[in-house]
Amino acid sequence: MKNHFLLTDSLNAINQTIEITAPANPISWLDTVCKIATVIIALANVALVIYIFIKNRERDVSYKEKSRKLNLLKTLVLDYSMDNFYEFFENIVNETNKLKNKDLDKNGKQIINDTLLLLGRDFEQKFIDLFLGINQKLHEQIKQKTDNLIDDFTESIFNENINIYTDDNFTNFVTNRIILSKTQIIKILFNYSGEEI
Numbered sequence: 001m002k003n004h005f006l007l008t009d010s011l012n013a014i015n016q017t018i019e020i021t022a023p024a025n026p027i028s029w030l031d032t033v034c035k036i037a038t039v040i041i042a043l044a045n046v047a048l049v050i051y052i053f054i055k056n057r058e059r060d061v062s063y064k065e066k067s068r069k070l071n072l073l074k075t076l077v078l079d080y081s082m083d084n085f086y087e088f089f090e091n092i093v094n095e096t097n098k099l100k101n102k103d104l105d106k107n108g109k110q111i112i113n114d115t116l117l118l119l120g121r122d123f124e125q126k127f128i129d130l131f132l133g134i135n136q137k138l139h140e141q142i143k144q145k146t147d148n149l150i151d152d153f154t155e156s157i158f159n160e161n162i163n164i165y166t167d168d169n170f171t172n173f174v175t176n177r178i179i180l181s182k183t184q185i186i187k188i189l190f191n192y193s194g195e196e197i
Contacts, residue, residue, distance in 0.1 A: 066194030069134065073192065077130045088123040089182050092149075095119065096174045099157065102165045109157050120150040141188050149181040 095115050098104070104112075123146060131139035156162055156173040163169055 069194035070192070073134050073194075077134060078189070081127050081130055084123065084126040085185070088119060088127065089178060091119050092116065092178055096153065096178070099164050099174065100170060104165070106158075113154050113157050116150055116153050120146055135192070138188065138192055142185055145181050145184050145188070149177060152177050 095112055098112050099109075101108070124143060128139060128143050128146060131142060153174070156164055162173060164173055
């Protein structure tokens, strides 16, 4: 009987040892893979949330900077100097209308051309140069359009093959160029988004 108790105690001890080292419900490799995958997915989600947060913050900073630049452009330049823009084109129209005079000699053409050049320099100082503080390339684009307009006038005025005083030639070489230049500058201003061009 004593051996029976000893055998029973030994068997119970062995049974407890087996339960400790090998649980009653063995874990399958599929459960292990599932738990590892769950941990990996959780870590990936945390990384994705951090990435999205950083990108949104960068985008917000970029958006605020663009908005600030547009507001500065509007407040510091356009609100106070668009009158100079319209005045320049009005003065150009008034001066170029003198080219309709059929009896205009070379000296008269030179006076008109000099006045147009002076209007261009004045426009650059009062309007175009203000864009240096906003964006260098924006300044260059507007200056280029204005310079092209004045250069085209100079070329057309002194071209002996063009009778600039005729209605068709005046429309083609003066009126249309003024309209095109004005439209292009407005388009440049309208398309400025606050980013570097």
